[in-house]
Amino acid sequence: MQTTYNGLSLPADGQPIEYSNGQFSVPDHPIIPFIEGDGTGRDIWKASQRVFDAAVEKAYGGKRSIKWFEIFAGEKAYKQFNNWLPDDSVNAARDLRISIKGPLTTPVGGGIRSLNVALRQILDLYSCVRPVKYYQGVPSPVKHPEKLDIVLFRENTEDVYSGVEFKQGSEDAARLIAFLNDDLLSKTKKKVRTDSGVGIKPISIFGTKRLVRYAIKQAIALGRKTVTLVHKGNIQKFTEGAFREWGYEVAVEEFREQTVTEFESWILGNLEANPGLTVEQNAALVEPGLEFGSEDFRKALYAQVQGVLDSIGTTHGNGAWKSKILVNDRIADSIFQQIIIRPSDYSILATSNLNGDYISDAAAAQVGGLGIAPGANIGDGYAVFEATHGTAPKYADKDVINPGSVILSGVMLLDFIGWKEAARLVETSLEKTIVQKFVTYDFERQTQGATKVGTSEFATRIIRNM
Structure with missing residues (x-):
């Protein structure tokens, strides 16, 4: 590991986060790199860092602290090093493993297409994780935003983002x-x-399975009850459709004890409701209009039903399947209306890259918009937490923008390293500040009786509420 990056020495009183055998080892004073971001990122980062440091101090009384280390990307990097993404910044993110960043400009013209995409691909951060839930007091365009509580896992390296x-x-x-x-x-x-x-739109077995595998592992860890594979397989059968099929393979082959597919749940539920059902009768309930299908189709379905009963009838039958994680799938265009009209039906979404990009922003709109939407890009041994919104350069250095996206991304980071007490302090204090109606202009103009505060004052009030 280097001792300096971009000419700056690592903090002498901090230690790097280690990774071995699939586990992070976090010291009490970890060195965590940050990229402040372009445009409004400068204001947002200053405010957010104060909130994080205050929460860690409050939670652990000095026994733990984060040793922040600035690395450079975007406009600041270009001005200082004539390089939008210096090698030393990438090296620091790789060597120190867990980092956080504000919004970055996508350079206009030639050269690198997107700094965010570049970081994801260089560090192989294959899972974009976007939790979407409602915080009390946040203005929303829907009647019951509190019913939406999902975590979206978006494949991050393939699809049309591969750059081919x-x-x-x-x-x-x-x-x-x-x-x-x-x-x-x-x-x-x-x-x-x-x-x-x-x-070219490549979607691979490897890329799909590791994304779905991570999503299911997180569903188990978080106690979530459904994992929905989102795809456009009705049209793109060999890419999006394959994503669906490979996702089900992961569930059935690698997480058999913990999961039941929607198809399997229908079969087991039918038999539970009527123990005397024959295989043929069960198949007819699963596939209405079966009698109009060909004989080969009927035989194949009978064999599928029998196969489910033979393989998991004992372990998942008699109602046991109801305690398993339900793995289902939905067409991408359908999920847009589903998360509006039936939000409570969904918990974990696993998606291909482009679908996940669309859906995560649409879901965020239901709970207050990108200004308060956190995100992370996670791979095996590396993670970059980030604001999900743009740089809004016309508001730069005016101390007016909502820092909620970076602050909640920091909550994700704190949870990720196991500092849950500090994470809850930040999260609950941010919500309390919003309920008290001390908010930045984006929320103030939609909230009756609110007091408009700047970026820095919003952070100060969060700290007070700790």
């Missing part, structure tokens, strides 16, 4: 289109228009 695309009119695009049209599609009626830009 070719510009319209380029030689590479022309070669790829010619190969598709003249070779792979030559015996079909499908053609790619020659004036197209072309992108």
Whole structure:
């Protein structure tokens, strides 16, 4: 490990977080890198760091402390090092393992496409984790925002974010289109228009299974009762549809004792309601209109029903399945309305990359928006916690923006390293401050009788409420 990064020495009174055999080892005074962020990130980070330090001091009375270490990315890095993402910043995030960041600008023009995506791919942070729940007093556009309490696990390295695309009119695009049209599609009626830009959407067994595996492990750890695989497999059968199938394989093959699939629950529930059901009768209840299917289809379904009864009838039958984690799946476009009209039905969502991007922001809107939406990017041995909103440069250095996203991302970080007492102090004190109606302008304009405060004053009131 280096002793300096970007010319700055590590804090002498702190120790690095270690990782071995799948477990983090957190010292009492861990060195945690931070990127303050661009635009409003400067105001937000200053306020958030004060809140974190106050909570840790209050919870542990000096026995524990975080030794913050600044690393650089975005505009500040470019101004100082002529590099949007210096190697030393990446090295520090890798060596010190757990870090936190504010919002970063995506450079316009050539070069790196997204600093956030770059960090995820370099450190292989394959799971984007976005908890979405309501805090009392936050203005919301829906009647019952408190009914939504989900954690979304979004695959972070594949899909259209893999960066494999070719510009319209380029030689590479022309070669790829010619190969598709003249070779792979030559015996079909499908053609790619020659004036197209072309992108590749890879979804792998490896990437899918490790994401779903992590989601189910977290469902077990958090005591969550459902895991929903979100996909567009009705249209994209070999990518999104494969995500669904591989996800179910993880549940059944690796977490058999703890899980039941929705299909299995129907079969076991039917038999529980009517112990005299034959396999054929059970299949007819699972698949209405079965009599209109082909004989081969009926036989295949009978075999599936019998297979479920043979494999888990003893362990999961007689109501035992009701205490298991239910693994189901929903089409991506359907889940948008489902989390509005039936939010209580969902708890953990596991999604492919693009779907997760859309859904996480839409869900956040129900509980107050991105200004108060935390997030984390987690891999094996590494984690970067981050604001989920943009940089809002027109509000930079004006001390007006809501720091809630970074503050709640810090709550996630504190929980992640096992400092739960400090995490709860931050979370409950933030909620209490909002209930008292001392809020930044984004909430004040939607809250009757509220007092508008700046970024720094909001943080000060959170600290007072500890």
